[in-house]
Amino acid sequence: MLSETLEQGRAAADAALDRLLPLETQDPVSIHKAMRHSVFAGGKRLRPVLCMEAGRMVAGSLPAGIDELGAAVELLHTYSLIHDDLPALDNDDLRRGRPTCHKVFGEALAILAGDALQTRAYEVLAKLKCPAEARVRIVAEIARGTGTVDGMIGGQVVDLEAERTAPNAVMLEYIHRSKTGALIAASLLSGGLYAGGKDDAVVHLETFGRSIGLAFQIVDDVLDLTASEEVLGKPVASDLREGKVTMAVIHTLERCTPAERKLVEKVLEERAFIGVQHEQILELLTRYGSIQYAHDAAAQHAEIARRAICTFPDSEIKSALLFVPEFVVERNS
Numbered sequence: 001m002l003s004e005t006l007e008q009g010r011a012a013a014d015a016a017l018d019r020l021l022p023l024e025t026q027d028p029v030s031i032h033k034a035m036r037h038s039v040f041a042g043g044k045r046l047r048p049v050l051c052m053e054a055g056r057m058v059a060g061s062l063p064a065g066i067d068e069l070g071a072a073v074e075l076l077h078t079y080s081l082i083h084d085d086l087p088a089l090d091n092d093d094l095r096r097g098r099p100t101c102h103k104v105f106g107e108a109l110a111i112l113a114g115d116a117l118q119t120r121a122y123e124v125l126a127k128l129k130c131p132a133e134a135r136v137r138i139v140a141e142i143a144r145g146t147g148t149v150d151g152m153i154g155g156q157v158v159d160l161e162a163e164r165t166a167p168n169a170v171m172l173e174y175i176h177r178s179k180t181g182a183l184i185a186a187s188l189l190s191g192g193l194y195a196g197g198k199d200d201a202v203v204h205l206e207t208f209g210r211s212i213g214l215a216f217q218i219v220d221d222v223l224d225l226t227a228s229e230e231v232l233g234k235p236v237a238s239d240l241r242e243g244k245v246t247m248a249v250i251h252t253l254e255r256c257t258p259a260e261r262k263l264v265e266k267v268l269e270e271r272a273f274i275g276v277q278h279e280q281i282l283e284l285l286t287r288y289g290s291i292q293y294a295h296d297a298a299a300q301h302a303e304i305a306r307r308a309i310c311t312f313p314d315s316e317i318k319s320a321l322l323f324v325p326e327f328v329v330e331r332n333s
């Protein structure tokens with residue numbers, strides 16, 4: 001049932017995105033090509049799907065025009081990915097199975113394409129077809145979720161500043177909550193607001209989103225260590241190469257021998273797998289049970305997420321949403 005919901009939501013989000021973005025033939029063509037290159041590279045569209053399904057659960061059926069809200073969220077998410085891949089941030093060459101925006105169009109246009117997706121998102125939000133009061137609150141909540149105080153940009157800043165340190169559990173949770181959880185939570189919250197949800201309902205949806213967000217980033221970090229580039233559509237072991245120490249690596253560092261610690265430190269120093277191979281690190285993490293540890297931590301957040309929406313009346317859409325936490329934890333890309 002969830003796969004059907006995801007598939008339908010993805011199609012609705014794609015159609016809205018296509019409608020809302022200037023054509024590639026629109027002047028200046030270079031920026032519109034760059035924007036479309038990244039938006040239509042085949043993302044999972046999880047945020048718009050969650051946004052639309054939150055609206056459907058509150059209203060009982062899909063509120064008219066909510067696909068545009070979902071699309072705006074996806075535009076913001078894609079802007080964050082374009083900037084996240086830049087050499088000044090994660091310096092990644094592959095995204096959604098395609099060369100990253102800056103690899104194809106150059107850094108300047110990639111920066112501007114990210115900016116432009118953000119600007120377009122707010123233009124779309126300003127024109128949402130819902131009561132003005134809800135519209136204003138949606139704009140404020142989405143701006144907060146992507147902003148600097150406990151929002152996406154704030155999380156990205158702390159993520160950068162934590163490079164080459166082993167952040168403690170509190171700091172790691174702050175990074176996950178802000179850089180990833182805040183936008184996912186805002187997607188659900190804004191979907192609920194769009195549908196006219198009352199405070200109680202939207203708070204539960206937001207809590208659901210926050211816990212999914214924590215699980216989502218823990219799994220993203222695990223997949224960065226364990227997945228293949230082909231399946232993931234983005235480079236693997238990118239975090240270690242960028243000096244980013246994630247939950248599973250911290251777990252191993254707290255248990256391993258000084259010689260084993262040196263192996264991890266060598267990768268962080270070399271910013272590449274030269275003296276030490278990716279497989280050696282993976283073997284270490286597996287031997288210390290650290291991959292399993294991170295996976296279990298994600299599963300715990302998934303369980304908390306499920307509990308957050310148990311008060312909604314039973315419905316088909318609630319059943320589908322209850323599968324999302326598991327999908328997030330068990331996904332392989």
Ligand code: IPE
Pocket residue numbers: 042043044045046077096179180216217220333
């Ligand atoms: C990747 O998000 C960035 C993170 C917050 C971890 P997704 O895994 O949702 O990326 P797409 O949209 O499917 O490409």
Ligand code: IPE
Pocket residue numbers: 080081084090152156179180220224234
């Ligand atoms: C990025 O986290 C979260 C964003 C706000 C874009 P990551 O840097 O881990 O995301 P990926 O792995 O590049 O998709």
Ligand code: MG
Pocket residue numbers: 084089090159
């Ligand atoms: Mg990053």
Ligand code: MG
Pocket residue numbers: 084085090092
């Ligand atoms: Mg990245």
Ligand code: MG
Pocket residue numbers: 220221224
């Ligand atoms: Mg990642």
